Amino acid sequence: MTERATLEELVRLQGERVRGLKQQKASAEQIEEEVSKLLKLKAQLGPDESKQKFVLKTPKGTRDYSPRQMAVREKVFDVIIRCFKRHGAEVIDTPVFELKETLTGKYGEDSKLIYDLKDQGGELLSLRYDLTVPFARYLAMNKLTNIKRYHIAKDFDIAGQFDPMIPDAECLKIMCEILSSLQIGDFLVKVNDRRILDGMFAICGVPDSKFRTICSSVDKLDKVSWDEVKNEMVGEKGLAPKVADRIGDYIQQHGGVSLVEQLLQDPKLSQNKQALEGLRDLKLLFEYLTLFGIDDKISFDLSLARGLDYYTGVIYEAVLLQTPAQAGEEPLGVGSVAAGGRYDGLVGMFDPKGRKVPCVGLSIGVERIFSIVEQRLEALEEKVRTTETQVLVASAQKKLLEERLKLVSELWDAGIKAELIYKKNPKLLNQLQYCEEAGIPLVAIIGEQELKDGVIKLRSVASREEVDVRREDLVEEIKRRTSQSLCIC
Amino acid sequence: MTERATLEELVRLQGERVRGLKQQKASAEQIEEEVSKLLKLKAQLGPDESKQKFVLKTPKGTRDYSPRQMAVREKVFDVIIRCFKRHGAEVIDTPVFELKETLTGKYGEDSKLIYDLKDQGGELLSLRYDLTVPFARYLAMNKLTNIKRYHIAKDFDIAGQFDPMIPDAECLKIMCEILSSLQIGDFLVKVNDRRILDGMFAICGVPDSKFRTICSSVDKLDKVSWDEVKNEMVGEKGLAPKVADRIGDYIQQHGGVSLVEQLLQDPKLSQNKQALEGLRDLKLLFEYLTLFGIDDKISFDLSLARGLDYYTGVIYEAVLLQTPAQAGEEPLGVGSVAAGGRYDGLVGMFDPKGRKVPCVGLSIGVERIFSIVEQRLEALEEKVRTTETQVLVASAQKKLLEERLKLVSELWDAGIKAELIYKKNPKLLNQLQYCEEAGIPLVAIIGEQELKDGVIKLRSVASREEVDVRREDLVEEIKRRTSQSLCIC
Secondary structure, X not given: OOHHXXXXXXXXXXXXXXXXXXXXXXXXXXXXXXXXXXXXXXXXXXXXXXXXXXXXXXXXXXXXXXXHXXXXXXXXXXXXXXXXXXXXXXEEEOOOEEEHHHHOOOOHHHHHHOOEEOOEOOEOXXXXXXXXXXXXXXXXXXXXXXXXXXXXXXXXXXXXXXOOOHHHHHHHHHHHHHHXXXXXXXXXXXXXXXXXXXXXXXXXXXOHHHXXXXXXXXXXXXXXXXXXXXXXXXXXXXXXXXXHHHHHHHHOOEEOHHHHHHHHOOOOHHHOHHHHHXXXXXXXXXXXXXXXXXXXXXXXXXXXXXXXXXXXXXXXXXXXXXXXXXXXXXXXXXXXXXEEEEOOOHHHHHOOOOOOOOEEEEEEOHHHHHHHHHHHHHHXXXXXXXXXXXXXXXXXXXXXXXXXXXXXXXXXXXXXXEEOOOOOOOOHHHHHHHHHHHOOOEEEEEOHHHHHHOEEEXXXXXXXXXXXXXXXXXXXXXXXXXXXXXXXX | OOHHHHHHHXXXXXXXXXXXXXXXXXXXXXXXXXXHHHHHHHHHHOOOOOOOOOOOOOOOOOXXXXXXXXXXXXHHHHHHHHHHHHOOOEEEEOOOEEEHHHHOOOOHHHHHHOOEEOOEOOEOEEEOOOOHHHHHHHHHHOOXXXXXXXXXXXXXXXXXXXXXXXXXXXXXXHHHHHHHHHOOOOEEEEEEEHHHHXXXXXXXXXXXXXXXXXXXXXXXXXXXXXXXXXHHHHHHOOOOHHHHHHHHHHHOOEEOHHHHHHHHOOOOHHHOHHHHXXXXXXXXXXXXXXXXXXXXXXXXXXXXXXXXXXXXXXXXXXXXXXXXXXXXXXXXXXXXXXXXXXXXXXXXXXXXXXXXXOEEEEEEOHHHHHHHHHHHHHHOOOXXXXXXXXXXXXXXXXXXXXXXXXXXXXXXXXXXXXXXXXXXXXXXXXXXHHHHHHOOOEEEEEOHHHHHHOEEEEEEOOOOOEEEEEHHHHHHHHHHHHOHHHOXX
């Protein structure tokens, strides 16, 4: 045994000793002592360069998706895409990276989160940070002034000069349709307008230069208390306490269209041109939302600010509400699951002549929604099928591989989702077990006798019932039996 | 006029002059002279920093996809995914970037094509180059020894220890099914085996250290002549001419299973253990391919080498064949549209203990296929619908926006794909025109009289026929009329 091998053996034995103590529920001190011995031995051993060649991980901030997670994703994406198509959207795609300068100056304080690539022969590139800026770049580059599109199944936007608030109302309708279809619990869509925020800042006495930074303080009110937000405004950002208090009086208000009407009567706010425009548009928006039957889902919330620099008008954000029924479940981390707004200036930033294309859109927080759906399925201990296989082609005796290959090929060619075990002579029991595990509903069993009779034994995995089906009828019989289970929901 | 404006005007006039000359088909010299004047004027003008703030482009090697291109992509992806699901595949996803060291040493000469990211706080990252290496990393990281999966709708792999050639045959079956379903013309799948190549190099007298570099020379034989390949082997790579000639005798052969049998009798090749294993496996493979009914699509081709380092067994590559029927069309750039092979060593490179997981897979050349399908549709001047909208909600008179919003909302809630024009008072003619352009088959027209009568006028865009439908029957009538047009093919 080499010295290294001896050390490895010692580490292994000491590891077993620690595990043994844990199983015996030994005292914490005893275990700690043995663990420390183990760590010393491991340190002596050092890293084994010859074996551990790689750190096996994904980059920080990224993750893999397992088949189970992808099955959940597929269902979520299916709901979203069906909704986008229902609203007549086309689809576009743009590269995962952009010229660095395309992304520069669009995200405010979020800019520091952008990944830059190494210089590629003179091109400075960054990974896209959202889909809105690449979309605006696409519009300017192709001189498009009019499009309704979605983008990798989560962003939907309407670009074009239209009558006020009609596309904005449709975006909110889409958000509500998607969140209702996903059945992830009750939700509320907070709505505000950048022009109302800016008008409010102006009449409260915030200097113009501080609008954006005060905006980002306001945005925190859904996570921390007003006192903390006020401290940040006064202490960090140098606002006079009186000014902060005036803001506080406004932003702690929320309600329906009646709050819009009340603020339209507000002697100061209604004197500010920007705020007045914003309030009038919100009033119109609420009319349309009532026609769409979703006004009860919408809350005008003066504390909603949204971080990104590019918004110019209506902004909105959907949050899940914890319902009493879920009290017994794990806390789901209530928070934003969809958001968006109007950004009328962004395309003009890319156009050589500064031509503006008004845009309004929304983005679905798919990652957050995946986690919520996953967690819920786990809580319900629900089995998630990760394949759609309808039938396993199996054999009852040995030496039937060729017959299995012929039959499975026939089924594939007829459009049936079919599998076989990649073994020459698998046991029937193992084949049936595979169906149980993978949730395959049917087994087509080939046997010597069946071959002679020109039939296939079709077995239902759930009921264990078996019937002989004439080979020429097999495809139709499988289609008939699985037609109900084709529903994806 | 400022000096800049004057210069701009001059450039404009000179540009018009050049265009005019071109229209008149003036002599090349004349045009060239005027173009050179134009260029001089433009140089004087210089870049206009105030307007042209950005270079409007996507990074080198990337492109956007327009709605039309995406519609083609969707159809192609639909064919591919349906096939993968028919074969019982699960789906996984991995991040777009990986730790740099994950990709290092897997691609041979292709490594220089990898995009590196800037250091992200100590993590050296690269964009993924294919999906095979991330898949192998995923298997090792999750200690999986058994999975059949696809990855973003183009890569399919079977991992696991199975009886020989069964999964390999299924991969070839999948390739043939997809290429047939896509209807992009006749194709051929070239098959070879790394072990046969290596055995052949050995018996021809290639030194071990030159196997990989000679492999990459062989791989060029589908693009350049044998003489050029030989020149590279002898001139650049220092092979003895006699050795190169021996290789040449082998790699210019291709055929079916009879060539496999012939080479099994080859006195030298059959003495090489590796080559013998490869040939025996190919013989078995051809048996399975015959059972799958695709042996006529397969050609054993000794010149097929495949560039990537990680292949260890069977390799394959599908090429399109120019059929006589296409003679009139634009040349399609015949070439590889799908490829793959067996890589039994790759997962072990990631596993700390070097545990091997045998894998075989394929990748569909989706970008190439998109171009081919696009080009074909253009040649046929076929209209591609980019939305699936079934009905436009329109109005015959003014002041019916609210009624339109109510009706379209009813339709959305009933699952109908519906749109409306985002104007308060659009003209009926404009609304009908929009349907023609967008290929929307039906128009639901609201009018004062219809509202009183409780009906909606349903118009077929193609036939211009109109019928009054009771409002409560509208959803069913739209579903009935559009059920045939739901087919995606």
